[in-house]
Amino acid sequence: MSGPIRTETADGVRSIVLARPERYNTITPELRDALAAAIDEADADPEVRVMLLRADGPAFCAGYGLDWSTEFQATAESDWDSAMDYRVMSSFVDTYLKLWYAAKPTIAAVQGWCVAGGTDMVLCADLVVAAENAVFGYPPSRVWGTPTTAMWVYRMGFEKAKRYLLTGDEIPARTAAEIGLIGECVPDDRLTEHAFGLARRMAMLPGNQLEMLKLLCNQTVENMGFASSRTLGTFLDGVARHTKEGRAFVGRAMEAGFRQAVRERDAPFGDYGSRRKE
Numbered sequence: 001m002s003g004p005i006r007t008e009t010a011d012g013v014r015s016i017v018l019a020r021p022e023r024y025n026t027i028t029p030e031l032r033d034a035l036a037a038a039i040d041e042a043d044a045d046p047e048v049r050v051m052l053l054r055a056d057g058p059a060f061c062a063g064y065g066l067d068w069s070t071e072f073q074a075t076a077e078s079d080w081d082s083a084m085d086y087r088v089m090s091s092f093v094d095t096y097l098k099l100w101y102a103a104k105p106t107i108a109a110v111q112g113w114c115v116a117g118g119t120d121m122v123l124c125a126d127l128v129v130a131a132e133n134a135v136f137g138y139p140p141s142r143v144w145g146t147p148t149t150a151m152w153v154y155r156m157g158f159e160k161a162k163r164y165l166l167t168g169d170e171i172p173a174r175t176a177a178e179i180g181l182i183g184e185c186v187p188d189d190r191l192t193e194h195a196f197g198l199a200r201r202m203a204m205l206p207g208n209q210l211e212m213l214k215l216l217c218n219q220t221v222e223n224m225g226f227a228s229s230r231t232l233g234t235f236l237d238g239v240a241r242h243t244k245e246g247r248a249f250v251g252r253a254m255e256a257g258f259r260q261a262v263r264e265r266d267a268p269f270g271d272y273g274s275r276r277k278e
Helices: 029-044 066-079 082-101 117-122 152-156 158-165 173-178 188-202 207-223 226-240 244-256 258-269
Strands: 005-010 013-018 050-055 106-110 113-115 127-131 135-137 184-186
Touching (some): 013 029, 013 188, 050 188, 082 106, 082 226, 113 117, 127 173, 127 188, 152 158, 152 226, 173 184, 184 188, 207 226, 244 258
Parallel strands (some): 106 127, 127 184
């Protein structure tokens, strides 16, 4: 049985590939652990200068595998431990942050859905390149979540971050590039070629130069309070999942299935699962 992650190396570029296409590469504890190990291994490999995060299938990452996570909350609902919740969610956040804190540059190549927890992951990459068919967004802002890695404001600024987080609206790739959420948008059939070409171009620089330049850029965000923002984001995510509305959402998911609960949540907005067949 193949694992949730596979890796490839060429021309100084380590491709780390999410390999659960039949599940839209949704996030599970197994994927979390495999991704953490793959990033650590690439960062320690002297033959690797750049990491390229990619995904098999029609979607980059449709968020958490909420079939298991809603069930987990439902079974623990009567005795919610906020400290334990924070610790569990931090284990996922710490993995995404490996893309940010890795000494080597990280690029993400995104196609299809990249929503909810998928954005928590991908926005920690140094650069994001997307196909025109990519769609970003944080629909759990409507109920049952907040962005844990809190990268939205740092990438887009206050005004745009509030525009999309306070509605949960989906963001087509072209718009995402225009507002600064991602770096580039390219035709669907050129995504892998373009992203790998960019990674290979970076890999032409000396490794120590790449590491110093990344550290210099990232330190600006650190100085803006990134650590406290993600701490608050991770904590509030747990709170949001246990509000009256959050508990009702979980109850509906257990009763009718998660996809149906999502469609009902998004139906008034006419986007995501309410409009498209997942």
